[in-house]
Every structure is written in structure tokens, then in C-alpha cells.
Amino acid sequence: MLTVDFDRLGLRPGDRVIDMGCGAGRHAYEMYRRGADVIAFDQDADELSGVSDVFAGMREAGEVPAGAEADVKQGDALSLPFADGEFDRVVASEVLEHIPDDVSAISELVRVLAPGGTMAVTVPRWLPERICWALSDEYHANEGGHIRIYTRTELVARLEAAGMVLEGHAHAHALHSPYWWIKCAVGVDRERHPLVRGYHQLLVWDIMRTRGISRLTRGAERALDPLIGKSVVLYLRKPSA
Template identity: 35%
Template sequence: MTRDAETPTARQQRVWDRNAPGYDKQIGFFERVWFTGGREWLGGRAHGRVLEVAVGTGRSLPHYRPGVVLTGIELSPAMLAIAQRRAADLGRPADLRQGDAERLPFADGTFDTVVCALSLCTIPHPAAAIAEMHRVLVPGGTLLLLDHIGSSWPPVRAAQWLLEQLTGRAAGEYFTRRQLPLVRAAGFDVEEAERHKAGTIERVHARKPAA
């Protein structure tokens, strides 16, 4: 398949396979200065049978509490291999497998918590991914999201828009998306929604209504 003919999902797999070796070094800086405390926030709220969508290189693994039963899905085999090594090094039992966030390979109502960190900005169809997260949660289950979003400050949002004219075409990464409306549209009840860093970072804690 030529690059012109590849699907958005295939492009994302290629991009993240290429970026996997340097990802931890690159994202580590941003997590210290921009996403500060975000993965700890996710891990402290996750419970029960947990699915992390787009687990990446497994950077959230150290922050889950003891006792959770962890499953992770990742599109990129190269990113997934790093996550599997990280889980082994941590002694963290986890079922980490390749898969597409927009077509989760799990039955309805499989998980108590679904987590997605810094990934809905690159998933080609975020509404489809959030709908899948809703499907695989039990009634009353918890959704936890962390991502960069369009700023609440217009000058910053304008700069984000300009930046994503490059990153959208090159790597399928977007800086002006807002996930909260998609969460509500998928049928979740939002319990917490926090914005940080001039409104460019959002943390969302939502719940699938009980049956």
C-alpha cells in the first residue's frame, strides 16, 4: 500500500512504530512540565478490571493501585513491545495486546474502568473510540481521560490551530480537539472535568449510567 492509499489507522500505526524508540525521552519532558500529575490522577481513580486504551509504552503502569486487573490495547507493535518490557520490569501483571481503539476486541460490559491518556488527540475518529469505551464498560463503570485540548485562551488556541496544520498532516496529531462533548454525546455522566495550563490540558472522570 502506498502512503497516499493508506488508511488513517494504518498511518497512525506507521507513525508510532517509527517514533517508539524515542517516545519515552520526548514525552518525559512534557509530562514533567505540561501534563504534571496526570498519570497519577488516572491511576488513583482506576479500579477493578481496568482497560487502558492506547497504552503506548506503558508509562501509566507504575501509577495503578495494587489489586487492579489490567488490560492494555495498543495499535503500534513497536510501542507495545516497550510496554510489555516495562510491565515485566515492574513486575506488573498485565494483558497487553495489539488492537485498534475504534474496534475494541472485547465483549460488552467487560471492564469496570477504561483509561485513555494522551491518545484521543491522535486517534483518527475519537468519537468512535469513546463509543467503544462506553460499550465495553459495565453499567456504572468509570471512564478516565487525560489529553491536550484546544485552549480556553484564544491566542493560545490560535497558535495550536496553526501548529496542527503541520502535525495533523504529518502525524495525525491535533491540538484543538475537545473530548468532553464527545464523552457526553456517547451517553456518559461527567463527574469531574478539570482544565489546566491555560486550558490546554483536560482531565475527565465520567461514569456510564447504571442499568
């Protein structure tokens, strides 16, 4: 399940890219599959071990173009161990809402992006996130959880203050908003609750593109994304000068 549109990001084979806060690696895998040279960056060594294993499996299965490279790097978002302007593309998906000093993290993302390069930043959208917080403290009040809710205007202002130029935005994953509202209402750990299990099965069918179900759910999501999309996605460029 991808949040970033890599065509809008301008990703091309041979681009050097960083997926900052990669987590389980969903965006890193797709960028690697498209022929980019990928660094999957995160604080979590266990997550990175799994990502490294998948990278190796993709190479062995012949799922990546010849010449494409991928590696993992553990570190701190506030002090990225890379040179100024090292990357052509930067992805930071669903990570800034976890970082207390988000301004410094944004500064580091801009620093390692090459002049003329592009960046995709995604965070939970204000309204769906506010509903989750209202329904459940457990949803966000935990170690490593969400510490803030951004408005799009606020996040754009922070990125522009760091020197980026907004080129466009989108919303994604509208069908996931009701899923999280249900979880927050019944208990975020109650995975076996009938409503949670039923809705989760619908999402799995959609992700697997089951014939018929997928057409219905994809159409519904496109219609609902502008209204209740779970994530807001910003596409930005670092000026060349």
C-alpha cells in the same frame, strides 16, 4: 508524568482496567503498581513490546501487589476485542485527537466499560493547542498527528451522547504548554536549541522531584493549570441502569 488522577477515577486493587492508546505505558504502569489488572492497548507493536518488558521488570522487582496482573494487546480502537462491560475502569489519555472517527472510538470505550464503571479521558486543551497549531504546521500536520482541537464542551457532548455522565474535570501540565510553544516557534525537531534544552531541563528536574526546584515548579503548575494547562481531563461514569 501522569495526567489522570486515579483517586478521582476511583481505581481500586483488583479492578480490571484498560489503558486504550497506552503509548509508552505511563498510566498502565501506575495502575498496575496500584494493584489493578491492566490491559495496555495500542496499535503500535513496538510500543507494546516495551510496555510488556516494563511489566515484566516490575513483577521481578516486586513493585506490584500479589495477584495483580498486566498484559498488552494490539488492535484497533474502533473494534476493541473485548466483551461488553468487561472493564471496571477505562483510561483514554491523549488519544482521541489522533482518531478520525472519534465518535466510533468513544462508542467502543463505553461498550467495554461495565455499568457503574468510570472513565478518564484526556485531550490537549483548546487554547494551548490552538497556539501550537498557529506557530507550527509541523507540530500537527504529520502521519498519526493531531487532526482536531476539542473544546471541553464539545468533548463532553460527544461522551454524554454515548451514554456517559460527567462527574468532574481538571487541567494538567501547565508548565508543558510554554515548552511546546517554544518548540513550535523554533522548530519542533530542534531539540538542541538553547531555549528548548533549558526549558526541558527544568521539566526533567520537576518530574524527578528535585528538592527545592520541585516545590517551586509544582506550586507554579497548580496556579497555572486553570489558565494554560496543556491537557483537559474528564472524569465520567457509566450509569448502572
